[in-house]
Amino acid sequence: MAPKNKFTKEEMIAAAMRVVRGGGVGALTAKTLADALGTSTQPIFTAFGSMDAVRQAVYTAAVRVYDGYTDAGLREDIPFFGVGMQYIRFAREEPELYRLLFLTQDAEFGAMHAMAHLQEAVRPTLMRIYRLTAAEADRYFRDLWLVVHSLSTLIVTGDCPYSDREIGQMLMGFSVSLCKSIKEIPGFAAGDFDRDAAFRALIEQ
Numbered sequence: 001m002a003p004k005n006k007f008t009k010e011e012m013i014a015a016a017m018r019v020v021r022g023g024g025v026g027a028l029t030a031k032t033l034a035d036a037l038g039t040s041t042q043p044i045f046t047a048f049g050s051m052d053a054v055r056q057a058v059y060t061a062a063v064r065v066y067d068g069y070t071d072a073g074l075r076e077d078i079p080f081f082g083v084g085m086q087y088i089r090f091a092r093e094e095p096e097l098y099r100l101l102f103l104t105q106d107a108e109f110g111a112m113h114a115m116a117h118l119q120e121a122v123r124p125t126l127m128r129i130y131r132l133t134a135a136e137a138d139r140y141f142r143d144l145w146l147v148v149h150s151l152s153t154l155i156v157t158g159d160c161p162y163s164d165r166e167i168g169q170m171l172m173g174f175s176v177s178l179c180k181s182i183k184e185i186p187g188f189a190a191g192d193f194d195r196d197a198a199f200r201a202l203i204e205q
Contacts, residue, residue: 011037012044012047012054015033015037021097025100028054028055028058029051058100059100059108059109062097063101063109066090074121078125080141084145084148087152099156123138139188139189139191140175144171
């Protein structure tokens, strides 16, 4: 009879998450995980069968961590602003998990999947608070989320010089601009507005 594994799968996943947080998913090998556990590689393969299975478990755990941030954002008084700031907070506090979920080629979850999920979650409050149609709310959220994702990626890559306070001010400015454009420029939300006329009207003010 094979000896009983002294580590549970949950303990191994927690150790694997520590490895990834410290050095990225590329640092996760059977040896680094075994070192983190203080054991040989045998218990790992006994429990998971392969390192691919370990990486899949880590990916699932990373999604759960991210979901905790978005759930906190959705509980804010203004959910669509809350999820944006929580997305940025996730990038600041969990940069390697952000890389794994949103900056890894062929990631199962992916940035656009995350956007679509959040868009659906915040659409009702956008429609209610800003008095937008569903299509207008989706255009507003998509454009603002792309700014949030860009800023978050700059944070993770070490190229963002802005504080959360400054980012909040930027997002508020984009929010006002988008809402004003959607409400005051016919066809803006659908993308078929008269661009020349819109800019001419702004210049002549």
